[in-house]
Amino acid sequence: MNTGRTDLVSPVFSLSTPADAYSPATVISEPDESSEKDDEPTTTAANPFNFTTQQYSATLSPAKPDINVGKRRGHKYKHSSVSHQIFIEPAPRAPLQLPASLPVPTRNEVQHSMTSNQKARLAWCFCHFLIAAYVQWSASGSLAMTALSRLLFFDAAGAIACVLVETMGNFEVWKRSSVKHPFGLERLDVLVGFGLAVFIGFMGLDVLSHGIQHSLENLGSHVAHSPHAHRRISAGSVDVAALLAIVVTLISALVLKNHARIGKAMRIEFISCWGAVLSNPSHLITLSCSTLLLLLPLLSIQAYHWFDAAMSFFIAVAMIGLGVRLGTSLSSILLMSYSAPAGSASIKDVISEIETDKSVSAVQDAKFWQVHYGLCMANLTLRYRAGDYGFDLAKTRERITSLVRNRLGGGYGSGGLKWEVSVQLISERD
Structure with missing residues (x-):
């Protein structure tokens, strides 16, 4: 009979293994507080599951940085065999032949690029x-x-504009196209011409208002605050001024080709056959x-005042008409936009002739502009029948x-405007 003391075995539940919550664990407790407790072994029930006990910590772990921030979340299987049948790579496109932009010359670069001929012409403009x-x-x-x-x-300002345009032609940015300036900087010449049109129009209004003021200031019993009756000018002053005006105008017209582009833009038909100088308004x-002013000293005093007033009115009206006509054309x-000159084919005639072409069934869109x-440019969108036998797109584009x-x-060699034509052909099926 064993006289030793043995503790009873009691079932307990393990908190460290939640999956085995209902499995009893046998624990042999120590009999007493004597020295024999070190000699008695402590046994634990075998756990069929290989669980590892982990300690819970109340401190928060540092957040891991998101390494995928800013990355594209797209198709993950781009290089798979299935993806190659769905996502087709675009065909390689040749790079544009146009540069993104070209350097614009500074004032010093323009000055140093001027030739001796251009400097002489600029000096003549100051003269x-x-x-x-x-x-004056x-x-x-x-x-x-x-x-x-x-x-x-006005003529002197136009002459300076001609010299500056010719000087800017020394640089590539003036005529060569780029992404930033598709037509170069030549449209600035049109803008300068429009400014000259406004200038000559306002100068005509100034002369007209001054003449009306002068004719009304001494009428009736009203005394003008600042009466300034114009005295008769000497014959020598009139002759010198008129002759100088004729000489300087001829030199600027023949040598500098002053207002040549402005004259082409205005396109006045009834003076177009009067020669290179007189065809320019x-x-x-x-x-x-200037020629009529040479007659001014030959008149009597009364006829002088009437002729001078009539001449000033005629010049003012002509200046206003010139400014309005030039401003309308350049605007x-x-x-x-584009307006066909008088005596040439109109846009409607050209479109009607295109529609009569045997390869074209209809003109869908047509844009013409200068x-x-x-x-000038022409952008055409034409329709054709795809079933036509022997139809050649290249020959049709060339013919249009x-x-x-x-x-x-x-036509070629006529010296007219240069036309850039783009033709888009759309198939039309029954």
Whole structure:
């Protein structure tokens, strides 16, 4: 009989293994607080599951940085065999031949790029301004000479614009196309011409208002606050001013080709056959007025005042008409439109002729516009029947392009406007 003391075995539940919550664990407790407790073994029930006890910590672990921030979340199987049948890579496209932008020259670069001929022409433009200032200074007794000085100032400004345009042609950015400037900087020439049109129009209004004020200031019993009756100008002053105006206008027209592009933009039909100088309305007004002023000293005092007033009124009206006509023509260019000149084929005639082509079934869209003084563009969208036997797209494009250039540009070698034509053909099926 064993006299030793043995504790009873009691079932307990283990908190460290939640999956084995109902499995009893046998624990043999120590009999007493004697020295024999070290010799008695402590046994634990075998656990069929290999669980590891982990200690819970109340401190929060540091958050891990998200390494996928900013990355594209797209198709994960792009390079799979199935993806190659769904996501087709675009065909490689040739890079554009146009540069993104071209350097714009500074004032020092423009000055250093000028040739000796261009510098001489610029010096002549300043002489033109000096002659206009002299005519203005000597016109204290004639309102017609005052109006003539305004015309000379307009011609001098146009001459400087011609020299600057020719100088800017030394740089690539002026004529070469780029992404930033698709047509270069040649449209600035049109903008400068529009500014000159506004200038000559306001100068005409100034001369007209001055003449009306002068004719009304001494009428009736009203005494003007600042009466300034114009005295008769001497014959020598009139002759010198008129002859200088004629000489400087001819030199600028023949040597500098002054207002050549402006004259083409205005396209006045009834003076187009009067030669290179007189076909330009600006030169025609200046030369005719300067010639008529030579008759001013030959008239009597009463006839002098009437003739001077009539001449000033005629010059003012001509300046206003010139400004309105020039501004209208150049504004249509700035607004990207086109108006066919008189005597040439109209846009409707060209479209009607395109529709009669055997390869074209209809004209879906047609846009015509002028870029600057020397370039126009035509964008055509045409429909054709795909079932036509022997239809050649390349020959059709070439035929339509040749038709537009010959009808609107005057043909090859005619010196007319250059036309860039783009033709888009759309198949039309039954």
